[in-house]
Amino acid sequence: MEDIIQKTSKEEIKPPVVSVGVIGWIKANLFNGWFNSALTIVTLFFLWETVLPFFRWAFIDSVWNTTGQVCRDAGGACWSVISSNFRFILFGFYPYDLQWRPLLAMIILFVLLFFSQNRKLWKKPLAYAWIAGLFIMGLLLRGGLFGLDPVESTQWGGLPLTLLLSVFGLTAAYPLGVVLALGRQSKMRAVKTLCIVYIELIRGVPLISLLFMSSIIFPLLLPEGVTINKILRAQVAIILFTAAYIAEVVRGGLQGMSRGQYEAAESIGLNYYQTMRLVILPQALKIVIPPTVSQLISAFKDTSLVVIIALYDLLKTTQTVLSNPEWMGFSREAYVFVGILYFLGCFSMSNYSRKLEKELSRGN
Amino acid sequence: MDTESSVTTEQTLSDEAIIEIIDMHKWFGDFHVLQGINLTVHKQERIVICGPSGSGKSTLIRCINRLEEHQRGRIVVDGIELTNNIKNIEKVRTEVGMVFQHFNLFPHLSIIENLTLGPIWVRKVPKKEAEETAMYYLEKVHIAEQARKYPGQLSGGQQQRVAIARSLCMNPKVMLFDEPTSALDPEMIKEVLDVMIELAREGMTMIVVSHEMGFAKSVAHRVLFMDFGQIVEGNTPHEFFENPQHDRTKLFLSQILH
């Protein structure tokens, strides 16, 4: 047989220059083949034409911290519309000197969220912390106890209101959604039908119709003299809406459970509630954490719709500022700012969700 | 470990080379995955390549049908040189068949549709003729009764046999096997190896990356050992297993042939 034994050469042969290093990267990623090269050139041109003028408008020519008149005279972006109205945009009609309270409430929320990121901390103490935290947040906003001046809910607004609607929305919608999902699987015909009708009905209609329903129709459902405040009405609509979507998400998790789990629980002698509480739900809910976070992101975005029923969330406070003659005409800047806030919130949540998905699929 | 009748390897192989690899180098970025490969494969020759994972054996055979691109050196298959010339690449691919570790059958097509896809769209064969060829090869791999089924309905061993038949329908001159039995449950390995042995008996040129040493012993003309991107050693099966020359080869053999 011919000898094909390799003599291990001592000198290290380098790969061709055009395939490594910065040049290699550029060639491989931007200019491999004539089509990609043409694409790169066209794209760079497009960026030059659009992004550059944008930067000039947004930063170089921009005006910060001045009055509306100065802004109008200047040519660039008027960020003063934000800086001068910062407190109103963020807090709405909440009494000026008491605004430390919603601020504190938001800080508590962010701290809780921060700690909830780490899955190792998902134990009883965290749950209690959340319950206590939510209670304190409500207290801070409402006042009336512990020497805090009471603040009517009609004055709540801005970012705290948006966060309130989202957080309480999801917190209440979650158990409701789980119950609906279980009900949908029930063997009792009436329960099953009721749940299916509810879920399909709510999922088939736009949120706006539910908001209309809650703000206009709920008062009609109640006996004379009983009123619910506006925020509560919107909150209920958001809860009902989100619950239906959570129900579908949970259903996906329940369907992923193998029969073997049910059978094992039965053979130990657990009844229905115990089986669900101790065996099935812990597993099913864990599987669907990523789509659940996705729902939270949607709920956060959907709170912006309360603008249509005239609740002073973050979007509405911004619009109120823009209706002020001094600041009229700077919608772009204002909306870009609010857009950035929403983006930061949603993006960090979706990043977290992706990270979680990776962790969970690795099976730890 | 089929020793009932090992395919004769003493017959003189034709001197005609069907694959020539000359001083071939390949890098993945900075990683020198194939370092100066020199290999000549003759018509009807059967080669088994073994070695630790990461040694570049899969990459080597994937370069032969241009699933991977080499940066230096030459590869010539059946007189056609592998360069960036697309026509040449396509010609080579019709002459070289490949069987993958994970079968890669097309799940949305039936078994017979999997087999007729290539002949109909590449060799422009009429449907009836393509189906006849397909049934012929399905008979050969003993799976003709599953022709109308779908890959999802077959076991791993069955799928791999279909994959072999699919490559054969293109009438290749060379068959490449990339760890064909590594993804199979133990009881299904034999059925696939049997098919490969029959193929060998009929004189197909085969390059097989595998750890199935029994197969190598009974069917291969040469066994090559690769490590760190180089062909360290190559010899007849008998010499290879009885008298390994290099320490690395000895180490590897001791690890897999306990």
Next chain:
Amino acid sequence: MVGLLGYYLVSNTLHNLEKQSIATGFGFIHQESSFEIGESLIDYSAASSYGRALIVGALNTLYVSFIGIFITVTLGTFMGVARLSTNWLVSRLAAIYIEVMQNIPVLLQLFFWYAIFYETLPSPRHALHPIAGVFLCNRGVAFTVPKTHPAHAYMAIAFLAGCIIVYLVRRWSKKRQERTGQLFPVFRVSVGILLGLPLLTWWMAGAPTELNMPKLVGFNFIGGLNLSPEFIALLLGLVLYTAAFVAEAVRAGIQSVSKGQTEAAMSLGLRPPTVLNLVILPQALRVIIPPLTSQMLNLTKNSSLAVAIGFPDFVSVANTTINQTGQAVEGVALIMLVYLFFSLLTSAFMNWYNKKMALVER
């Protein structure tokens, strides 16, 4: 127990409605609406009935949804493929687009685009003129379109005829391939027919080239195709938002097809276009179509936000009706029924599609 609760609620409602002397029932549909609607596809005036107004609204919703879906699917597919491009610049830009658009509420995007119109764009007198025949101003966008000519009807017929011919050609070429193995350039011929027949008809009708150009008359543009700021803002906002989700669905679908499939197909000697058509797309579409359908439904539901920027869609018209007649229960019920109808239709389609396309497994 549920029944008792229901009874209690209904009786309260009726009592309250009576107190406020609000009618019940759907009789209001025949009453005169006495409000104007800014844009309508059919004839409508303040003297028309509420019923007609609602139909106008529904037609507007369908109109915006259809056009929106068409553009969204195109843009979304393009972005999804761009996201997978080997060109780093293109792939990154697509990723930025997808991330940004997905994470900003659609309502905010609608407001933003609407504000661009009435704040940033100039008045008709100083309208922007980006390309010949197109005018951008704060009253909307005016396009130059070919002047209506009988030839257009014939061209449409020619196009339809072309579709039928293309279908027949494809059938014939498939049979021929099965018989003889020869390939027929179906794609090129189809394009030729679909473009050529209408073109031929146009030429035979005397090649009419008259254009209907928008002209500035007083404070407005008359002539040409005029699209209102409300319509464009709604369309832009909906399309840019939903396309980001469609892009993700397309990307996920293409990536769901394992690399091994492409490799196996290439090793058989198949050319890239054939690999795409016969191996990758069939598998990718199975994964793409369900989320795509639900995004199309989302777009239709989100079009209800038109009420916030003054485009007269169904919800907008229903809202005005509710405000005028006070019959909130019937109004909201109508809104829900209409959208429920769309949703159930879409669900039924998805179920049918999934059953038909399910991969056969043991």
